[in-house]
Amino acid sequence: MQLKSRHLLGLEGMSEEEITLILDTAESFREIIERPIKKVPTLRGITVINLFYEPSTRTRISFELAEKRLSADSISFTPATSSVKKGETLKDTVRNIEAMKIDMVVVRHSSTGVPYFLTQCIQSNVINAGDGSHEHPTQALLDMFTIRRKYGRLKDLRVVLVGDIKHSRVVRSNIWGLKAMGASVAVCGPTTLLPVEVEKFEVDVYQNMDKAIEGADVVNIMRIQLERQQAGLFPSQREYTNLFGMTRERLALLNKNYTIMHPGPMNRGVEITNEVADGDASVILEQVTNGQAVRMAVLYLLSGKKAEEE
Amino acid sequence: MKISEFDLVIKNGLVIDPAIGFGNEADIFIKEGKIARVGKDGGSKKDSANIPPDKIIDASGKLVVPGLIDMHVHLREPGREDEETIITGCQAAAAGGFTSVCCMPNTTPTIDNQETVKFVLSRAEMADANVYVVGAITKGIKGEELAEIGDLVNAGAVAISDDGNYLQNPELMRRALEYAQMFNIPIISHAEDRFLSASGVMNESYQSTRLGLKGSPAVAEEIAVLRDIRLCAFTGGRVHIAHISTAGAVRAVRLAKAEGINVTAEVTPHHFSLTDEEIGKEFNTSLRVNPPVRTQKDVETVIEGLLDGTIDCISSDHAPHAEEEKDVEFDQAPPGLIGLETTLGLVKTKLIDRGYLSWADALSKMTINPARILKLPGGTLEIGKKADITIIDPEKKWTVRRENFRSKSKNSPFIGWKLSGRIGFTILNGRVVYRA
Numbered sequence: 001m002q003l004k005s006r007h008l009l010g011l012e013g014m015s016e017e018e019i020t021l022i023l024d025t026a027e028s029f030r031e032i033i034e035r036p037i038k039k040v041p042t043l044r045g046i047t048v049i050n051l052f053y054e055p056s057t058r059t060r061i062s063f064e065l066a067e068k069r070l071s072a073d074s075i076s077f078t079p080a081t082s083s084v085k086k087g088e089t090l091k092d093t094v095r096n097i098e099a100m101k102i103d104m105v106v107v108r109h110s111s112t113g114v115p116y117f118l119t120q121c122i123q124s125n126v127i128n129a130g131d132g133s134h135e136h137p138t139q140a141l142l143d144m145f146t147i148r149r150k151y152g153r154l155k156d157l158r159v160v161l162v163g164d165i166k167h168s169r170v171v172r173s174n175i176w177g178l179k180a181m182g183a184s185v186a187v188c189g190p191t192t193l194l195p196v197e198v199e200k201f202e203v204d205v206y207q208n209m210d211k212a213i214e215g216a217d218v219v220n221i222m223r224i225q226l227e228r229q230q231a232g233l234f235p236s237q238r239e240y241t242n243l244f245g246m247t248r249e250r251l252a253l254l255n256k257n258y259t260i261m262h263p264g265p266m267n268r269g270v271e272i273t274n275e276v277a278d279g280d281a282s283v284i285l286e287q288v289t290n291g292q293a294v295r296m297a298v299l300y301l302l303s304g305k306k307a308e309e310e
Numbered sequence: 311m312k313i314s315e316f317d318l319v320i321k322n323g324l325v326i327d328p329a330i331g332f333g334n335e336a337d338i339f340i341k342e343g344k345i346a347r348v349g350k351d352g353g354s355k356k357d358s359a360n361i362p363p364d365k366i367i368d369a370s371g372k373l374v375v376p377g378l379i380d381m382h383v384h385l386r387e388p389g390r391e392d393e394e395t396i397i398t399g400c401q402a403a404a405a406g407g408f409t410s411v412c413c414m415p416n417t418t419p420t421i422d423n424q425e426t427v428k429f430v431l432s433r434a435e436m437a438d439a440n441v442y443v444v445g446a447i448t449k450g451i452k453g454e455e456l457a458e459i460g461d462l463v464n465a466g467a468v469a470i471s472d473d474g475n476y477l478q479n480p481e482l483m484r485r486a487l488e489y490a491q492m493f494n495i496p497i498i499s500h501a502e503d504r505f506l507s508a509s510g511v512m513n514e515s516y517q518s519t520r521l522g523l524k525g526s527p528a529v530a531e532e533i534a535v536l537r538d539i540r541l542c543a544f545t546g547g548r549v550h551i552a553h554i555s556t557a558g559a560v561r562a563v564r565l566a567k568a569e570g571i572n573v574t575a576e577v578t579p580h581h582f583s584l585t586d587e588e589i590g591k592e593f594n595t596s597l598r599v600n601p602p603v604r605t606q607k608d609v610e611t612v613i614e615g616l617l618d619g620t621i622d623c624i625s626s627d628h629a630p631h632a633e634e635e636k637d638v639e640f641d642q643a644p645p646g647l648i649g650l651e652t653t654l655g656l657v658k659t660k661l662i663d664r665g666y667l668s669w670a671d672a673l674s675k676m677t678i679n680p681a682r683i684l685k686l687p688g689g690t691l692e693i694g695k696k697a698d699i700t701i702i703d704p705e706k707k708w709t710v711r712r713e714n715f716r717s718k719s720k721n722s723p724f725i726g727w728k729l730s731g732r733i734g735f736t737i738l739n740g741r742v743v744y745r746a
Contacts, residue, residue, distance in 0.1 A: 012520075091637055111639035112523045113593035120592075132641070133522030169522060195519035196527075 006305035007126040008298055009115045010135035011176040019180055022297050023145050029300070030145075030293035033069065043072035046303050047102040050076040051094070052129070053109040058264055058288060059129050059139070063106050066295035072104075072303075090114065091121045098122040104303065107131075125302045133167045138298060139263050140173035142291040144181060146283050147218055149290070150259060155182035158255070160212050162188045162244060163222030163271055166195040170263045171222060175201050188212035189222075189244065192233040209244050214253045220261040221246050224271045237270050246272045251281075259283055316341050317740055319361055323369025323701060327376060328674035329681075329690035338374060340697040343740035348691055367742075369701050372734050375673050376690050377409025377698030380650060381680040382473075382498070382552055382576060382625035385411070385441070387433060388426070389418025394630040394718045396430065399650070400437035402628070402717035404744035406650040407733040409698035410440040410688050411628075412680075414473040415451060422446035422457040427465035438736075438743040440698070442468045442686060444498060447486045451475050456486060463493040468684045471498035473552060474600075476534055478504055480541065487547030496548040496574070496683060501534035501559065502526075502601060511641045513602040517586040523641060526602055528556035535559040539566040542573055550683055551575040553627050555601040557611035564620040574683050576623035577612045579649055579656035584723065585609055595636045595643035596723040599629070613666050622679045624672070626653045630719030648717045652710055652724045654702065658731025669704070697740040706732040706746075 001021050011019070032040055048067045052060050060076060067074035077097070088096075094105065104125040107115055112132035119126050130136040148154055159178055161171045165187045178185045179202065186204035187194070199205050206212035213219055224240060234240050246260065260272075260282045268274055277284060318340040325336040325348065332348075339347040380403065386394040394402075396413075403411045413430060415421030421430065427443050434441035445462030449455050451472040459470055470490060476499070477483045483497075490497055507530040512518050514525025535551055539562060542549045554560060554575045563575045584603040588594070597603060615621040629646025636643050657676070661667045681689025688698045710724045736744035 089634065089638055109639070111641045112521050113640045116593055117639060131522075135522075166519075167522070172520070172522060196514055196525065197516035197519055200516040200519070 003301050003305070006302060006307070007115065007119050008137050008302060009119070009126065009128050011137045011140055011173045011180070012135065014176065014180060016180050016182070019141070019144065019177055022141055022294065022301060023148055025297035025301060026145050026290070026293040029296040030290065033289070033292055038069050039071060040069065041071045042300055043067070043070035043303055046072045046104065048072045048074040048104040048106060048299065049097055049102050050074060051097070051105055051107045052076060052078045053107070054130065056108055056129070058291070059108065062288070062291040063129060063295050066292050066299060069292070070296055070299055072299065090117070094118055094122050098124055104299065123307045125305060127298060127302065130169055133169050133172070135173045136169040137173045138291070138295055139170050140177040141298070142287055142294040143174055143220060143261060143263070144177050145290050145294050146261065146287050147259065150283065151217070154178065156184060157217045158184045158186070158215060159218040159220060160186045160188055160216045161220050161222065162209065162212065162246065163224055164193045164228060165189045165198060165222070166193045167225070167228070168222045174220065175203055179203070186212055186216070190234050190240070193228065209250065210253055213250060215255055216258065217255050218259045218261060219246060219254065220263070221272050222263065223265060224267060241270055244271065246276050248273060248275050251276065261287060263287070316346060316361055316365070318365050318367070318737070320367045320369050320374050320699065320701065323372045323374035325374045325691065326670055326673055327691045328670045329376070329678035330692070333670060338691065338699065340740045343697055345691055345693050345695050345697050348693060367701065367735060373669060373702040373704050375700050375702060376677040377688055377700050377736070377738065378407045378654070378676045379410040379680040379686065379689055380408045380626050380628070380653070380676070381412040381623060381684060383411045383413055383628040383650060384416065384630065384646070385413040386417065386630055388429065392718070393632050396433040396441060397437050398716065398718045399628070399630070400434070400439035400441065402648070402650040402715065404438040404736045404738070405716045405733065406652070407654050407700040407702065407736055408439055408650060409700065409736060409738050410442060410686060412442045412444050412468065412684065414444050414471060415446040416474045420446050420451050422449050422451065424458070424461045424465040427462055427467055431466055438738060440688070440738070442684065444469045444471050444473070446470060447472045447477055447497060448482070453477050453479055453482065456482070456489060459489055459493065463495060467495070468686065469495050469498050469550070471500065471552070473498060473500045476500050476502045476504055480537060483538065484541050484545055487541055487545040487549070491545070491547055496550045498550045498552050499534070499538045500552050501531050501538060503530045503534045506530035506533065510602070511598060512589055513586040513604045515586055515605055517590060521590050528558055528604065528608070531556050531601055532558040532562060535562050539563070539571055539573055543569070543571045546572070548572045553578050553581065553601055553625070554612065554615070554621060555581045555604050555608060557608050560611050560615040560620055564615065564618070567620060574622045575615070575620065576625040577616065577621050578625060578627045579653050579660070580647060580723065582609055582612050582616070583656050583660050588723070589640070593640040594723055595638065595640055596647050596721045598640060598643045598645050599647050600645035613661065616661065616675065617666055622675060622683065624653065624657060624675045625680070626650050628717070630717055631721045633720065636721050646721065648715065648719055648722050651715055651717065652722060652729070654733060655708065655710070655729030655731050656724070658704065659729045663730055697737060699737040700733065701735040703732050703734040703746065705730060708732050
């Protein structure tokens, strides 16, 4: 069993077998990061560039650590601006970097489709670390990894994604991944933050938080950005919290063995209260730890795949 | 040896002139750049007998039609001569069978004054197509104050438009519609409410939802079309809706026409050939266009609009862009695609071959209809008129190739497409300006 593509651009179209392969591989790497010496020689001699056109702490550090623990040579590059109007084009930037003989590129960018665009510009393996509001596949993989570790499966679990569905790449990748794995998926958010025809994702759609989370196993809460309020998509943070905030009271609606997730960074007191974020059922920090293992698995599985194999 | 009185003869073609309902095999005789006679050789055999072979085009199996008219192109000159010039744009026009094009005023500087109109027309003197100028409605197409419309018309402008920008202020649009009546010219409206379209880079639909790209909703166009229709009715002015693209906008124009309101509309080949499902495949920036390509339902409805006459014209909205500006992230690319050289093939392949339109109906939307809307001299093959003639090889199959474009820019989403129907000859003023 191998991954079909030599890139990880998104989870749309990825099969249950492929996702299972990544998650199974991540299990063995998860064990490595618990060791006193957290390093294996797997990617020795492989050069990875982390190209982060958007600010990120956790995803970038997670990738950097994953690369170092696999003994890859890696460098992170955080351009001051992603605007093509200022200076060098993205295509020129990546072609210049590739001229330094690299093997893999991890890219985050505010524009949808940039990871695909890079595959057309360079020969390296491309890993999407978030493109616009499109996909964030490693986040969804680590979410699924975390859920699977707790329940031993993903199939038939009820997973509810709450918040800014319209602008969230985490939501989209989770929808594709969870559906491929046979989970039952629902999304919930204010009507203004639900994209048009969202039901065509073939998920359950709710605008009422209590109804959405009733009987859920997992609630994955998305960050709500202040800019959305300024853009008139909801009237105030206070009202958002009242309608969609994950509070202790709402926990009673969930299934017994429920799980609370958040991809971070959290707005405590807005989309999630302190007691929920820090409660026993919260796996938010576990998600972060697992992220490294999942990224190690992705780097490992893609690293051997060269252009001519396709 | 007696020298023929004719300069060029097009023999044995199927002549289609929708303006007069003509569709028969005939010969066309051209003298001094004008159409001298249309008809079967018949009694005049001796005329063609004296014509040297190099002055005869054998159009057997071909369609001989009035030179095509594209009332919506961007020639980029002055300002972006790296993308297109009046000369290269007209070469592209000739290769696409167009003998007349109307150029939009969103150049740098904008065509909002007499001098720029004169500049464009002087550059066009040596070009391979007739160029008609669409002047700006407002100074700098900024939507703030009216341009000197009288001056523009005096210099030769045939219509006014702030194309690319919607004239968002309805009061100003009202005044423009009133003022333009003095010159009997239409206002061409790029109907797009800017508040609603926000910074959308594709149609708002499941596809924008799937891709997480900012969507521009159909209602942004529909509200703009409805507003212009009501202002048109209110002022008695004349509006031409550019590049109509949504089902709701087509219905609005249909109802307005039934009410007797003076509105006309055009559609581009990309809006009847493409849907937003194409975008996610390769993020091809040639598919980034404004208005965006819509859904299958919209495509079906604009085709219905072509069928029932709601949509009067087929225009390319030829919009050249530099390769370096298009070879970027999808949402960073400027909107627009080139269309002059693929319009006829798409009309044949997508509309005629599928049985939606006859050749005569399709051609009327590319000849006499735009001529009437803008009061242009061409669009028909009447005797005594300028010999602007297009000869079409109707069943010729061809593949759109990047290297074959005459346009200076190559931003076409149709590269690699197999089309049917190709231009054989384009004749401007009796002179062959393009030959396949």
